[in-house]
Structure formats: C-alpha cells, structure tokens
Amino acid sequence: SIATARTSTHQAQQRTPLKELRSEMASDKQKKGYHLIAGGTIVRVGVLVLLMAAVLYRPLPEKMTKSTIDKVAMHIIEPVLRISYYYPSRLCPNAYCMMYWTRWTLTALSRLIGPMFDWDPNLLMETTHWDGIKVRVYHPRNNATTESDGAIIFIHGGGFVLGNTEMYESVTRTMAKMMSTRLFVSIDYRLAPETVFPGGLEDCEKVLEYVIDNGPSMFGVDPRKIIVMGDSAGGNLVAAMTQRRRARKAEPKILGQVLLYPLLQMSDLQTYSYRYFRREMDGLAVVDPLSVAFYYLWYAGVDVNAHPEYAHAATTNGHVSDEAIRVRNQYMDYNVLPEAFRDDVNGTDLPQPVIVKKELMEYVTPFLTNPDFAPMMQPDLSDLPRALVATCEFDVLRDEGAIYAHRLNEAGVPTQWTHYENGFHAMLNFHNELEIAREALEDIKEWTMKALREADVD
Helix, strand or coil: CHHHHHHHHHHHHHHHHHHHHHHHHHHHHHHHHHHHHHHHHHHHHHHHHHHHHHHHCCCCCCCCCCCHHHHHHHHHHHHHHHHHHHHHHHCCCCHHHHHHHHHHHHHHHHHHHCCCCCCCCCEEEEEEEECCEEEEEEEEHHHCCCCCCCEEEEECCCCCCCCCCCCCHHHHHHHHHHCCCCEEEEEECCCCCCCCCCHHHHHHHHHHHHHHHHHHHHHCCCCCCEEEEEECHHHHHHHHHHHHHHHCCCCCCCCEEEEECCCCCCCCCCCHHHHHHHHHCCCCCCCCHHHHHHHHHHHCCCCCCCCHHHHHHHCCCCCCCHHHHHHHHHHCCHHHCCHHHHCHHHCCCCCCCCCCCHHHHHHHHHHHCCCCCCHHHCCCCCCCCEEEEEEEEECCCHHHHHHHHHHHHHCCCCEEEEEEEEEECCHHHHCCCCHHHHHHHHHHHHHHHHHHHHHHHC
C-alpha cells in the first residue's frame, strides 16, 4: 500500500507540470487574443480618425494667420466650429432653430476656452444692472492706481442676434487687465429677434449715460475720457452712438471710438470682400453672407423664420431698392479701396444674379438708408470722436470698414486704419490660441492708452 501511495504521488507530481504547462499555453493564447483585439481596435480607431480628418479637412486660405503655430491652431479651431455649430445649424428645420443652436453652442465653446474662475488678483469683477441694462463691470482691486482715470465701454458683436457678456468674458477680462483705466464695462444689450432695432442701440446709450453720470462718484472716472469700442455688430452700435450723440450736441464728448471689423451697412452684400468669401471660403465656419443677411434682417424686424427666402435674396442684393442704391452710391466709393482689394486675384468674380423681392425692398429701404441702422449712410462724418478702425483680410465686412475709415479721415476725424492681412472676422475671441489675435489686442491697447494720455495733456 505504501508503494501504491508512492506511485500515485509520483504520477500526480508528473501530471501537475503538465497541467501548469497547458494552463500557461492557454493563458498565452488568451493574452495574444487580447493583444490582437486591442491592436485591431487601435487600428480601427486610427483609420476612423484619418477618415474623419479627410472628410473634415478644408484647406484654409494660404495667408490666413501668419505663424506655423497659428496655422496649426486654425486647422483645429475651424473644424471644431464646423462640427459643433455650422453643420448642425444647417440641418435645422427653420431659422429659429439655427439661431438658438448657434447661441447655445458658441456660449458653451466660450466657456471651454475662457477663464475657469470668476476671480482675478488685479480686478474686481461683477455682473450687475445699470438703468435696467445688464453689464459686466471690471475695476482695479483695492482701488489700485491706474495709468488713466478714463473708462472703456465695450459692446460685443454677434450680428445683433448672438453674443453676451459671458461669451466675451475672456476678451473683455483680458482687455480690462491690459488697459490701465478706472473702469471697463461690457454691455449685455438686448438681442434680436426678441428686441429689434433700435432696442439694442438704446440699451448701449443708457449705459453710456450711466457711466457719464455715475462714473466719477462710483469709480473716480473722468467723464471726458470715455472710449467706446465694439466688434462686428458692436462696431455698428459704437458708430451709431457717436453719430447720434454728436447730433444731440451732448456733452461731454466721447473721447474715442474703436471699430473692430465693424458691420456698417446692408445695402451691398456683393462687395469685393463678400464675393471673395463666396469663391474662396464658402463652407468654412467663419462669418458668411447668409448669416449676415439673416441676422441684419432680424434686427430690422423682418420675420426670416417665416420667410427664409428673404435672407437668401438679400445675399444677392435682391432687397435693395433704387432709392437705397442711390444713397449707397453717395457714401460707398469702392475706388478708395486698395488695388489689392479689387484685384481679380483676390476673388473679385462677378456678382450673383439678383433675386428680387419687391415686398422686402419696400419694407427695408427706410432701414438701409437710416444711419442709426447703417452708420455708413451718415452724410456727414465730421466732428466725430477720433477713431481706430480695424479690418481683416478674410472677412466679408473688410471693404465697408476700409471705406468708413477713409470717409472719417476725409471728414477731418483723426483716424487710424489698421488692416490685418492675415486676420479673419472674430479672431479676437481666440486671443488665447492665436498670436495674430494677441498682436491685435496689443495694437488696440496702444491706441487706446495713447488717446487717454493725450487727453491728459489737453
């Protein structure tokens, strides 16, 4: 029995290595299977990414941005914008859906690239209401000394339909820190289509008057040193405010105006820069002619949700009556534009065939010829505040900004026109990502602080 037990033990000891060997072989096979699966997944994901990149890739204009880093960044930023808001908005069943989706998406994206915390070591910041208008207020922490006792009022863009102080928080906070003034205010004016012209304009004027009346006691502001600035539609509101204030002979006068790629007219959506966009940039997620038409018409009170064909017609100038053309021809001389703007190489192909909408013409003509709605149509630009007008090469609004700057100079208004040959509309919103946007902010700061220093001498 002892011998039998020894034999059994020996056999068991022989079987144990065999079991372990078989187990190890099975484990190796399983690991190899896992590796194959993991490797296959990586390959499939890689192929999917490459396919998506191939589908989404759109060559940007060669001169858009300058540095290699900026070009790489733009090839990331532009597709992200296309996926997040441009493509989905084009799938919307109506204009309201398009508008609300764009509002929500751009606000959400601005949170991702904007400041994480509502605190800054150098600034006190608060969101409040002045005369019933929501504002975002920045002023020095601990009443710190500033280079100037002036104030800056900023009016955001967005075609009168998009935008808010939250979306512009990164830009305005950066500006407030760069420009050493007693007060920096960003206005959250009411938007169309909920509030049509002139509601937003009147909101901005109320805030301006509030700063003039209360700035000295609340923040130590000298009301003679107020500079108003705005981008895109905000530039429109700035130009209209300064014209209206001059007409009222209101005192004190505004010290300066900064118009950043401003939207100044709707009588010609077939300018050289509009046509260049259609030929070279159509489909990219930058400000396009159709969006301008939708938004500006909404601002005028046109129901483009019920009549989207009106916006499409407007892109062909089908909304412009003979009277509007007559007025436009008085104040928009394309011969003053640089030759490069009018060169065929730069995309000056023939205008689109006009889709005439008589009923739209009749309704919008009083708006198109009204300087409060379209500041370009102001007959007299003399005695307006000194101006900085910034335009960008890759922008449908390029030409009107350049023409307005020329007219200001001709009217005797000290005007600096700065054109960014590598710039694009709304680039300041990407100042954290793009060198060219940071350079533009430095230019704005230099002009603004120089104007305030000269006011001290005067």
